[in-house]
Amino acid sequence: MVRLKSTNAEIVEEIRVRGTVQGVGFRPTVYRLAKDCRLRGEVGNDGEGVWIYVAGKQDAIDTFVERLRVECPPLAKIEAIIRHPYEGDRIFTDFTIAESSSTSIRTEIAADAATCPACRAEIFDPFSRWYRYPFTNCTHCGPRLSIIKRLPYDRGNTSMAEFKMCPDCIRNYEDPSDRRFHAQPTACPVCGPKAWLERSDGKPITAHVFSMLDDVDAVCTLIQQGQIVAIKGLGGFHLACDATNEAVVQKLRYSKRRPDKPLALMARNINIIEKYCLVSAAERELLESPAAPIVLLQKRERDNQSDESKIQNPIAPSVAPGQNYLGFMLPYTPLHHLALKRLEIPIVLTSGNLSDEPQCIDNEDARKKLAGIADYFLFHNRDIVNRVDDSVVCIIGINSHDARNRFQILRRARGYAPAPINLPEGFKDIPPVLAMGSQLKNTFCLLRDGQAILSQHIGDLENVAASEAYKKTLDLYLSLLEHQPTAIAIDLHPEYLSTKLGKELAAANSLKLSGIQHHHAHVAACMAENNLPINAPPVLGIALDGLGYGEDGTLWGGEFLLADYRGYKRLGTFKPVAMLGGEQAIYQPWRNTYAHLKAAFGAELPPENLELLTFLKQKPLILLDQMIEKGINSPLASSGGRLFDAVAAAIGICRESCSYEGQGAIALEAIAESYILTHSEEIEGYPFTIANLEDGGQSPLPYLEPRPMWQALLEDLKQGTPQEVMAAKFHRGLANAIASMVDRIRYGEEKIDRVALTGGVFQNRLLLVEVGDRLQAMGIQVLTHGKVPPNDGGLSLGQVAIAAARSL
Template sequence: MATEEIRVRGTVQGVGFRPTVYRLAKACGLLGDVCNDGEGVLIRVSGSEEAITKFIARLQTECPPLARINQLARTPYEGDLKFDNFVISTSVSNAIKTEITPDAATCPQCQQEIFDPFSRFYRYPFTNCTHCGPRLSIIREIPYDRCNTSMSAFAICPECAKEYHDVENRRFHAQPVACYACGPSAWLERADGKSVTASMFSMLDDVDAVCTLLQKGEIVAIKGLGGIHLACDATQETVVQKLRQRKKRYHKPFALMARDIKVIEEYCTVNAKEKELLASSAAPIVLLQATGKKVVAPSIISGQNTLGFMLPYTPLHHLILRRMNRPIVLTSGNLADEPQCIDNDEAKDKLRTIADYFLFHNREIINRVDDSVVRVISDKTQIIRRARGYAPASISLPPGFQDVPQILAMGSELKNTFCLLREGKAILSQHLGDLENAAAFNAYQETLNLYLNLFEHTPEVIAIDKHPEYLSSKLGKELSNTNQIPIHQIQHHHAHIAACMVENRIPLNSPPVLGIALDGLGYGDDGTLWGGEFLLADYRQFQRLATFKPVAMIGGEQATYQPWRNTYAQLIAAQLWDDCQEQYADLEIVKLLNKKPLKLLNQLIEKKINSPPASSVGRLFDAVAAAIGIYRDECSYEGQAAIAMEAIVDVSSLNNDKEAPIYPFSFSFSDSIYCIDPRPMWQALLNDLQQQIPQPVIAAKFHKGLANAIVEMVKHLYQENLINQVALTGGVFQNCILLQQVTKRLETLGIKVLTHSLVPANDGGLSLGQAVIAAAQLIHES
C-alpha cells in the first residue's frame, strides 16, 4: 500500500474538479480525501501504486471541461491517514496561489433544462452547474465557495442542497446553484416609473415580455452576467438611431446577439473556426464578414463590412431570444466612454434617458466584465478585447520565468488592462477601458484593489509605461512612493513586442527578435512620440533599428479625431503642398485643406506648438483615408478612418500587381537609424486621385505598398543583424489585410512570423509586456 499527497494547481476550483477526483478515486479503489485551498486542490490517497498511477492518468485525461491543470505534483504522505472511504473535505484557507475561473456560457445540459417543462429549472434565468455560469463576476475572495460570492445572499433550498451535496450530480459543489425557490429573480420595470406587469404583454413572465418589447421597437436595459446592456431590435433603423442618439455613441459599431448560429448565417458567412468560437464557453463577440443576404439596420456599423455577433451566454439571454428570429443589438449599458453600469440603482440613474424599460435581477455583480471581442485571421484567433470568458485565466510564462517575484504592471492609458506576475504565470485583468474618462479610472482603481486582495498579491516591483501623463503611470508612481516599491519604466513598443514574445513561448534567454510595432503612438526613449518602429529586442532591452518618417500631429490629440490634419501634415512633410496648389488644385482634399487656417497650422508645425512629430503608422492610415475621402473632417473614435478604409479595399486589386501596382516608399539612413519615407507613395496617390482611380483600388494599392515597404525594410535589417524571427504587434496589426500581406511576404522569405492570439495586439496586451520586461531585468540584476 502507498500513501501520497497530490497537489494540483491551475484552474481547478468551481469547475467540478473535486467531484471528478471523487468519482475517479472511487473507481480506482482509493481511500483518502480532496479539498480546495489557497493553492488549488489538495488530494490525499491511499492504495496500490498501480491504482494511484491509474487515477492520476485518468484525472489528466478526464479533466472537467472548464478545468485546466497547470501543475500536478506527487509526494509521499508522511502523516497518519485514517480513512475508510474517499471523501470531499471542507475547503482550507491559506496563501492564495490558485486561479479564478472565467465566467462560462450556459452549457448544453442547462440550456436543455430551461426549455424542458418537466424540469424544475424550466424557464429559470439563473440556471447553472459546475460546467457553466458566473465565476469572476460574482467572486469576492478565494477560495471559490458560495460564502465568498454574491450568492451568499441566497440561502440554498432543500432540493438544490440535495443536488449540491450529491457527488454524482452535475451540480455537486456548484457554488451559484439556485432555482425559483431559493435563488435570484428577475423583474421588469418601466423607465418612467409607472407600474408594469407581464399580463400587459400576454407573455409567460417578465423575461419573455422583453422579447415582445424588443420586437415592438423599445429599448430595454438588461442586467446580465458582468454588467448591464442596452438592447433593441437590430433590424429596425429608427430604434437603432434612437439608441445611438440617446447613448451618444454616434459611430462605433454595435455588438449583436442572435438566438442561434442559423440566424447569424442569414447575415454573415461563418466558417468552422468562427462557429467554434461562438459556441465556446467563452462565447465572445466574433467579428464576421457580412454577406448582404439579409441586412441589419444600416447604422449598426458605419463604414465597415464586418458584424460583431455573439450567441446567448446566460439562461436569461436564451429565454429572451427564444421567440426572436432576428438579431438584437446588445451594447454596454453606459453613456459613451463611461464604464458599463453594474448596479440597479446606478442604471436607473444613468440609463433612464436611454432605456424605455429595465430588466433587473437581484444577484449582485461584484466584478464588471465586458464582452470579449475576437476575429479569425488565416484560421488563427486574434483577440481584440480580452474580458468575459477569458479573464482572469492565467497565461503561463515561457521557460526562464519560473521564479520571478511578484510584479504589478499598470498598463496603458487606452484599452487598459493591468497584469499580476508571480510563480511563472501572468494574470491579466479584464478590459478596463480608456482611463482618460474619470469614471473608468475610478473603476480601474477599484478592480486593481480587488485583484490585489483576491490573489493576496504583494508586488515587489511596479512596471509602468514611460509616458509621463498616463494616469496608470501616475498611479503606479504613487503606489511606488507610498509603499516604497521599486518602479520600472518600460518603453511602450518594447512592451508590445515582449507581450507577443510571451504568448509565442519565446524563452527568456533567447536571441533577440525583430519586433515591428505599429500603432497610434507611444512615448519614445528620446522623448518623442513613436508609432512605426523596428526594434531588435529581447525581454530585457532593445535597439531601435528603423522607423517611419516622423510627421507633425497638428493640434496634438485633435489629429486623432480630425484626419485631415494628418493629410496636411504628411503633404507638408513630403514637400508636396506647393505641387498640390499647382497640379492638384481641383482635388477635393486640396479644396478642403485650402479652407483651413493654413497660416496658423504652418506656424504650429514650424514652432512645434502642440504639434509633436510622431512616427505613427496609425496617423498615416488616417491621412490616406482622408485624402481619398473617408472621414475627412471628424472621427468619433481612434482608428475609425483606417478601419473604414480597410473595409473598402478591392480584393482583386489586392491580388493583382499588374492591374494595381504597389505604391512605392523610399528608404534612408541617418543618425544610425533607417527611415521609411512615404513621399513617393503620396506622389503616386495624388496622381491616382487626379485620374479618378476608384477609392477601393487606391486603398488596395496603399495596403500593398505599405506591406511591401515593411518587408523590404525587414529584408535589409535581416542581412545586417542576427534575426531568425519577426514579431508583428501594435494596434495597426489588427488590420486583417496588412497582417496577412506582411505575414505572407515574410513567410515566403522563410522568416518565422510571431503574431498575437492570447492577448490583444493593441494596448490591451501592453501590461503583459511591461510585466515580463520588468521580470527579465530583475532576473538579470540578480
C-alpha cells in the same frame, strides 16, 4: 492538513493539483474517480488549488491520476499534478470532500462560462425544476469571476452568499452523482436570485399588454415593438434593441452618444447568424465555446443569397457602417436564452453605458445613467462583483495556407480573463511583479510563479468613472490573489493615469519602479505569448500603432526594434510627421493629411487642381504652418495609425472628423479588402522609399519616406481613380515597404530570422496577412498575437515580462 496512515501494505500519497481547479467541478470529479478506483481519502480546496490524499494500491492510484488528467471537467485546466509519499496518523474508511481551508493564495480564478447544453435543456423543459429559471447553472457553466469576492471559490465568498439554498438545492449540492455537486452558484426559483421588469419612467407595468410568460419573456415582445431594453447580464448591463430596425438603432446611437463605432449583435442560434454572415467551422467553434465571445464574421453579400428568406429583415445599416464584418455572439446565460427564445431576428446587445464610461453593474447606477437611453430595464438581484465586458475575437486568414490561419483576440474579457498565461522558460522563480498597462484599452497584469495573470479589459482611462473602475478592479485582484509585488512596471508616458498610479504605489510601498518603453512592451508581449524563453536572442519587432512615448521624448508609432526582454535597439521607423493640434489630429483626420503633404512637399501644396487641395485651402493653413515651424502643439510622431488616417482622409474617408480613434483606418481597410479579394493580381502598390534620419550625429536611422506614395496617390485623385483601388494600392505598397525595410535591416549589421508583428495597426487583418506573406517568402519566421490583443490590451503582458527579465 490531514495525513493518511499507510495500512495493509497499501501506499498513501499526497497529491497537489494546481491550475484552474476551483469553481469548475474539480472536487466532484476527484470524488467520482477515487470511488471508481476504490481509493480512500479526502479532497479539498485551499489557496494553492486542490489537495488530495489517497490510500490504496499503487496501480489504482496511478490509474486515478491518469484518469484525472484525461477526464478533468470541461472548464478545468490542470497546470501541474505533484505527488509525494508520506506517513500520516489518520485512517479513512471512505473518500470524502473536505471543507475549504484558507492558506496563501496560489490558485487561479476561473472565467465565467456560457450555459452548458444540460442546463440549456432544463430551462426549456416544462417538467424540470429549473424551467424558465434565468439563473440556472452547474459545475460546468455559469458565473465565476463576475461574482467572486475572495478565494477560495466557495459560495460564502461570492455574491450568492445571501441566497440560502432550499432543501432540494442542498440535496443536489451534496449528491456526488449530481451535476450540481458542490456547484457554488447553484440555485432554483425557490431560493435563488430573481429577475424583474421596470419601466424607465417609473410608471407601473401592465402585464397583459405583453401577453408574456414572465418578465424575461416580455423582453422579446418589447424588442419586437421597437423598444430599447437595458438588461442586467453576467458582468454588466447591456442595451438591447431590434438590430433590423434602423430607426431604433439610430435612436440608441444618439442616446448613447456613440455615432459610428460598430455595435455588437446577439442571435438566438447559429442558423440566424448564417443568414447574415459566413461562418467557418473555426468561427462556429468559437461562438459555441464556453467563452462564447463576440466573433467578427464576414458579411454575406446580398447578391449571393439565393434563398429569399435570407434577405428578409436585413441588419440595419447603422449597426456597423462601412464594415465588412459583423460582431455576433450567441446567448451565454439562461436569461439571454429565455429572452431570445421567440426572436427570429438578431438584436443589438451593446454595453450599457454612455460613450467612454464603464459599463453599469449596479441597479441604482443603471437607473440613473441609462434612464435617458432605455425604455425598460430587466433587473435582477444577484450582485455583480467584477465588471466583465464581452470578449471580441476573430479568425485571421481563414483561406490562407499558412500558420497565421489562427485565432486573434481583440478584447480579452468574459470567458478568457483571468485565465493565466504560462510564461516561457526562465520566468518561473522571479519574484512577483505588477504591470500597470496603458491609458487606452487598459489591462493590468500580475506576475507570480512563472504565470502572467492578465486582468479583464478595463477600457480607456480618460475620465473619472473609468479611472475609479480601474483602481477598484486592481485592488480586488491584489486582494483576491494576495499579490504583493516586489516591483511595478509602468509606461514611460508621464500623463497616463496608469503611470501616475504606478508611481504612487511604488513610492508608498518602497517598491522598485521599472519604466517600460511602449513599443518595446508590445514586442515583448508577442515574444512571451509565442513562448520565447527569457534568454532568447533578439527578434525584430515591428510595432505599429497610434502612438507611444519614445525614450527621446518624441512620439513613436511605427517602429522597427531589435529587441529581447531586457532591452532594444531602434533600427528603423516611419517618417516623423507633425500631429497638428496634438490629440485633435486623432479626431480631425484632415490635419494628418495636411501635415503629411507639408512634410512631403515643403512650403507649398502641390499645384494640382484637386478637390482635396481645395478643401485643405479652406483651413487656417497659415496658422498651422506657424504651429509646425514653432513646434506649438504639433509634436512629431512616427505614427503608423496617423499615416492610415492621413491616407483615408485624402481619398475622402472620414476627412473632416471621426468619432473614435482609427475610424478612417478601419474604413480604409474595409474597402481595400473587398477590392483585393477580387483583383489581387492587378494591384501594384504605391511606392515608398527608405531614407536616413540624421539623429544628433549618431548613426543615421533609416525611415520609410512616403513622398513617392503621396505623389502617386495625388495623381490617382487627379485621374478619378476609385477609392477602393487607392485603398488597396496603399495597403499593398505599405506591406512592400515594410518588407523592404526588414530586408535592409537584416542584411546590415544585424542578422534577422524572426520578426514579431505587433501593435494596434496589426488588427488590420489585410496588412497582417500581406506583410506576413512577404516576410515568410523571405525565409523569416513570423510571430503574431493569439493569446492577448496586439493593441494596448496586451501591453501589460509585455511590461511584466520586461520588468521580470530586468530583475535578473
